[in-house]
Amino acid sequence: MDREALLADLLSNKGTSSLLSGQLPIKVVMDNQYIPPLITGAEEDMGTSFTSLGHVVDSVLSDQIKTITLVGSAGSGKTTALEKFIVDWAKGDHCQKFSHVFLFDLKDLSCLDSLYSLKTLILQNRHRFDPESMALVLQKPENVMFVFDTLDLYKHSLDRSAHTLCSDPSMPTTISTLVNSLLHGTLLNGATFLVATRPTDSLKFLEGFKVELLGFSKPQREAYFGQFFTDPHVANIAWQNMERTLGFYDFGSSPCFCWTVCSVYKYQLDAGERLPETITEICVNAMAQIVASLALDEVRARELVLALGRVAAHCCIDPYSTCSKERIASSGLKQLLNAPVLIDSLLRVDGVLESDQFVLSFHTQLMQELLLAVSFLLDKTIAKNATELLNTHEGHVKYLHLYLAGLLNSSQRRPLESLLGTFNDEQLMDFKCWLKTSSQKTLESHYKEKHLKAFRLLHQSQNDMLVKEIVTPSARIGISYAGLGLVDCVALNYIVKCLGGMEQFNLYSANNLTEEGTDILIPAMGLSQKIMLSNSSLSAGSVAHIARALREGITKELDLSHTKLGDENLKVLCSGLRACKLHKLKMLACRLTEACCGDLSSVLTSSTSQLSVLDLMFNELGDQGLMQLCQALKNPFCKLQELKLRSCQLTAESMEALSRALCCGQSELRILDLTENRIGDIGAEHLSQALQYPHCNLQRLTLSATALTRRCCHGLAKALRSDHCSLVELDLSVNELGSEGALQLCKALRKPGCPLEKLNLTRCELTKVVFTEFGLILRSGSSQLKSLSLALNRVGDEGMKSLWNAIADPCCLLEDLSIEMTELTDVSTGDLCASLRASRSLKSLDLSNNVLSDASVTALVQVVQDSPFLQEVNLKYNDFSEDVMEIMDQCGKIKY
Structure with a gap:
C-alpha cells in the first residue's frame, strides 16, 4: 500500500482505544505525544538496544533475517509502536527500501471464516489499492512489508507441519493457511514481516530476530x-x-x-x-472511576462487580484462560457487555459480541485479580473463606494477596464502597485472621523470602496497629534481608517505621542493593540501633544515602566489613560520621589505605562525633596512616576507646607516635589490637613505656603474631610492675618469647597489685619450668589472673602437675584455662580430676587437641557433672572412639 493511502487509512481508524494512554494509538503518534519505550535485543543478542522499531528494522534485516518479532507485556505499547513505525515510514523517515507496507490485526483475521486469496485479502482490507500496485507487490516481494499485530490473540496454530502451505497469491484458501504460508515463506517469498505479540507459545514457530519492548525507563x-x-x-x-x-x-x-x-x-x-500510597489504592480508584462512568445504581453496580469477579475467578486459574459465552451468561455479565468503557478498560473480546462464538478475557492481570479480591470481600459466592480462595488460586495469582491485604484498610476500599455498598464484615475479618496467623508464623521462622512477602502484605494494609499486632517480640526480624528488590525496600522501610525502630537492621551480603533502594531505606536505617552491611557491594550513591541515614538517625553501630568500600567512598561516608550518634564502626577488609586516615581523623576530632570503637583490621593503612590517627587520639574531642588494627601493615616506625598519643593525657583509648603487624621488640618497647605513664588508660593490649622475642619482655614486665599501669588483659600469643622471656613476665605477675587478669601465651615456645612458675604464681595469693592460655606449648603431663596443684588451691582465682595441644595424656587424668573436684573458681577448661583416650572419659564426665562451678570443658579432637560418645552425651557441659 502506498504511503499516502496507508497514512490516510490509519488516520481514519475509528476503532477502540489501545491500552496505551487510553487513546487511539494513531492519535498519540500524530499529536507528538509518543515517548518510545525501551527496546532490547533477544537473548542471543542481549546488550543490543534500539531507539525505535525503525532502528531495529534498519539494523537487523538481511537476506537471512526477514521476520522481526516484537514481544511485550500487556500495555507495554506494542500497537502504538507499530503505528509509529508505519507513520515514520510513510513520512520517509526510515525503511525506505519498502515500497508497500500492510498492517493487519491477527485477532481480526482469525475471526474470518471465508476463503481468501492474498490479493483479495489485501484489496478488502485496504480498499484504496489499485491493480497496478498489486502487480508491483507480486513482482518485487523484497520491497514489501507485512505488519501483524496481536499474534497472541490469533486463534490458529503457526506450526508449519499442521498446514498444507500455498504459493499462489491468487488461490483462495483459509486464513490459517494464508498467514502460515506468508510467515513461512512459501507465499510472496522475500517479503519482510514485523509481528507484535504478548509472550505466547506461538513464538517458537517464528524464525528471525526477536526484540523485547521493555516499556518506560524512569x-x-x-x-x-x-x-x-x-x-x-x-x-x-x-x-x-x-x-x-x-x-x-x-x-x-x-x-x-x-x-x-x-x-x-x-x-x-x-x-x-x-x-495514593499503594497499588491497591491506585487500582481501586481506577476501578471506581470505571464503575462510576456506567451510572448504575448500587444494586446493579454490585451485581456487575460480582459478575466480573466470577469471570476473573475462572480466568485466574490460567493466565491464558478465556471465558466462553455460556460462562458469561451464567455469571450475569452478558447484559452489561455493550458498555464501551468495559471493553476499553477491562475486557477484551475475541469474536463478535452479537454472535454465538465469542470469548472474553481481561486486558491486565492487575485488574483481573482486583475484581477477584473485591468480589470475595463483597460476599461468599466466590469462596467461603480466605483459605479456600487462596488454595484454589495458589500458583495462578500474583497480586491477589496484596489486594486482599490492602482492602482491609477502610480508606483504601472506600471509593468502591461508595458505589457498591459496604464489604462483608465476616469476609474481611476472616482474611484479617488469616493474615495475622500466617504472618506471625512466617516471622517466627528464619526464611527471608517469606518474611519479605509478609512485609509486602502489611505494607499494602497501611495499618500501623495491625503491623504492631503481627510483628511481636517473637518475630525474628533480625535476620539478613540481603537481595532486596525495590518493592521489598519499600515494604521493609514501612515495617520499621511502624514499629518505631529496629534493634538490628541486617543487610549482610546485600550484593544488589542499588542507590535507589538505599535511598528508600534511609528512614529505616536511621531508626535502627545497628546496621549490618558486611559483605555487601555499595556504590558511591548508596554510601551517600547511608551517610544521610547516620546524620538523621539514631544508629549506634555500623558494620561495613568486606564491602570493598575504598578511600573515596569512605570520604563520602565521613560526611555523615562527623555529626551522628554512631559509637561503633567496623570496616574490616574494606580496601582502605593511608589516604583515608585524614578523613577518619577529621571525624574523630569533630566536636559532634561520638565514635568510641573503630575496627580497621585488614586494611593497608601503613605507618603513615596510623600516625595521622595518632594525631586524632591527642585531640580532646576524640572519644575513641577501642581501636583494632590487625594486619594493617604497621611496623615499629609508627609505634613511637602511638606511644606518645597514649600518654599525652587526652587519649581515652582503652583497647588496642595490633595483631599480625611486624612491630617487633622495638615497637613493643615504645608501648611498654606508654603503659608506665599515669595518663595512659590502656586496659587491653593485643600483640599476637607481632614478631616479638624474649627481648621485649623486660620492658613489658617493667610496665606491669609500674604503679600507674592499668593493663588488665595482655595477648602475646604466637611470638617466640621462650622460657626466658616468659619468666621475666612471671616476676611482674608475682608483684602484689599487678593489675593483669587475662594473659594469653599461646604458642610462645614455653617449657616445663614456665608452667611450674605459673603454678606458684596462681597459688601465691597475690595474683589477679582469672584467664590464662598456655596452649600449643608442648610440655606434657609432667609440665602440668604444678597447674593441677594451683587449680585446687583456695588462693587461685583462675576462671578460664586453656591448655590445648600440650601433649596431655591419660597419665594426668587422676591429678586433673582431683584438682577439678577441689577447685572453687574454675569455670572453663580447654583440653582440646591432646592425647586423652577412652580411659579418661568416665572420670572426667563424673567430675564435670558433680562440679557446681565448672560450666564448660572442651574435649574436642582427642583420641576418643565412638564407644564413649554416649557417655559424654550425658553431660551437657562437655564439648567433644
Whole structure:
C-alpha cells in the first residue's frame, strides 16, 4: 500500500482505544505525544538496544533475517509502536527500501471464516489499492512489508507441519493457511514481516530476530508525566509520588499503567485529596472511576462487580484462560457487555459480541485479580473463606494477596464502597485472621523470602496497629534481608517505621542493593540501633544515602566489613560520621589505605562525633596512616576507646607516635589490637613505656603474631610492675618469647597489685619450668589472673602437675584455662580430676587437641557433672572412639 493511502487509512481508524494512554494509538503518534519505550535485543543478542522499531528494522534485516518479532507485556505499547513505525515510514523517515507496507490485526483475521486469496485479502482490507500496485507487490516481494499485530490473540496454530502451505497469491484458501504460508515463506517469498505479540507459545514457530519492548525507563516516566500534566510543578509532584510508591513494580514501566496512574492522580489532585500510597489504592480508584462512568445504581453496580469477579475467578486459574459465552451468561455479565468503557478498560473480546462464538478475557492481570479480591470481600459466592480462595488460586495469582491485604484498610476500599455498598464484615475479618496467623508464623521462622512477602502484605494494609499486632517480640526480624528488590525496600522501610525502630537492621551480603533502594531505606536505617552491611557491594550513591541515614538517625553501630568500600567512598561516608550518634564502626577488609586516615581523623576530632570503637583490621593503612590517627587520639574531642588494627601493615616506625598519643593525657583509648603487624621488640618497647605513664588508660593490649622475642619482655614486665599501669588483659600469643622471656613476665605477675587478669601465651615456645612458675604464681595469693592460655606449648603431663596443684588451691582465682595441644595424656587424668573436684573458681577448661583416650572419659564426665562451678570443658579432637560418645552425651557441659 502506498504511503499516502496507508497514512490516510490509519488516520481514519475509528476503532477502540489501545491500552496505551487510553487513546487511539494513531492519535498519540500524530499529536507528538509518543515517548518510545525501551527496546532490547533477544537473548542471543542481549546488550543490543534500539531507539525505535525503525532502528531495529534498519539494523537487523538481511537476506537471512526477514521476520522481526516484537514481544511485550500487556500495555507495554506494542500497537502504538507499530503505528509509529508505519507513520515514520510513510513520512520517509526510515525503511525506505519498502515500497508497500500492510498492517493487519491477527485477532481480526482469525475471526474470518471465508476463503481468501492474498490479493483479495489485501484489496478488502485496504480498499484504496489499485491493480497496478498489486502487480508491483507480486513482482518485487523484497520491497514489501507485512505488519501483524496481536499474534497472541490469533486463534490458529503457526506450526508449519499442521498446514498444507500455498504459493499462489491468487488461490483462495483459509486464513490459517494464508498467514502460515506468508510467515513461512512459501507465499510472496522475500517479503519482510514485523509481528507484535504478548509472550505466547506461538513464538517458537517464528524464525528471525526477536526484540523485547521493555516499556518506560524512569526518565521516560518522568517525561510522560510531564506531557500528561500541563503544570510542571504538579507533574513533578505526581511523578515523585509514582516513583516513591509504585515505580519499583515490574508493571511500573508499562505505558498503560502510567496512564492509569496519571488519570487517578489527576482525579485526586482535582478533588484536593492526597495521592495514593499503594497499588491497591491506585487500582481501586481506577476501578471506581470505571464503575462510576456506567451510572448504575448500587444494586446493579454490585451485581456487575460480582459478575466480573466470577469471570476473573475462572480466568485466574490460567493466565491464558478465556471465558466462553455460556460462562458469561451464567455469571450475569452478558447484559452489561455493550458498555464501551468495559471493553476499553477491562475486557477484551475475541469474536463478535452479537454472535454465538465469542470469548472474553481481561486486558491486565492487575485488574483481573482486583475484581477477584473485591468480589470475595463483597460476599461468599466466590469462596467461603480466605483459605479456600487462596488454595484454589495458589500458583495462578500474583497480586491477589496484596489486594486482599490492602482492602482491609477502610480508606483504601472506600471509593468502591461508595458505589457498591459496604464489604462483608465476616469476609474481611476472616482474611484479617488469616493474615495475622500466617504472618506471625512466617516471622517466627528464619526464611527471608517469606518474611519479605509478609512485609509486602502489611505494607499494602497501611495499618500501623495491625503491623504492631503481627510483628511481636517473637518475630525474628533480625535476620539478613540481603537481595532486596525495590518493592521489598519499600515494604521493609514501612515495617520499621511502624514499629518505631529496629534493634538490628541486617543487610549482610546485600550484593544488589542499588542507590535507589538505599535511598528508600534511609528512614529505616536511621531508626535502627545497628546496621549490618558486611559483605555487601555499595556504590558511591548508596554510601551517600547511608551517610544521610547516620546524620538523621539514631544508629549506634555500623558494620561495613568486606564491602570493598575504598578511600573515596569512605570520604563520602565521613560526611555523615562527623555529626551522628554512631559509637561503633567496623570496616574490616574494606580496601582502605593511608589516604583515608585524614578523613577518619577529621571525624574523630569533630566536636559532634561520638565514635568510641573503630575496627580497621585488614586494611593497608601503613605507618603513615596510623600516625595521622595518632594525631586524632591527642585531640580532646576524640572519644575513641577501642581501636583494632590487625594486619594493617604497621611496623615499629609508627609505634613511637602511638606511644606518645597514649600518654599525652587526652587519649581515652582503652583497647588496642595490633595483631599480625611486624612491630617487633622495638615497637613493643615504645608501648611498654606508654603503659608506665599515669595518663595512659590502656586496659587491653593485643600483640599476637607481632614478631616479638624474649627481648621485649623486660620492658613489658617493667610496665606491669609500674604503679600507674592499668593493663588488665595482655595477648602475646604466637611470638617466640621462650622460657626466658616468659619468666621475666612471671616476676611482674608475682608483684602484689599487678593489675593483669587475662594473659594469653599461646604458642610462645614455653617449657616445663614456665608452667611450674605459673603454678606458684596462681597459688601465691597475690595474683589477679582469672584467664590464662598456655596452649600449643608442648610440655606434657609432667609440665602440668604444678597447674593441677594451683587449680585446687583456695588462693587461685583462675576462671578460664586453656591448655590445648600440650601433649596431655591419660597419665594426668587422676591429678586433673582431683584438682577439678577441689577447685572453687574454675569455670572453663580447654583440653582440646591432646592425647586423652577412652580411659579418661568416665572420670572426667563424673567430675564435670558433680562440679557446681565448672560450666564448660572442651574435649574436642582427642583420641576418643565412638564407644564413649554416649557417655559424654550425658553431660551437657562437655564439648567433644
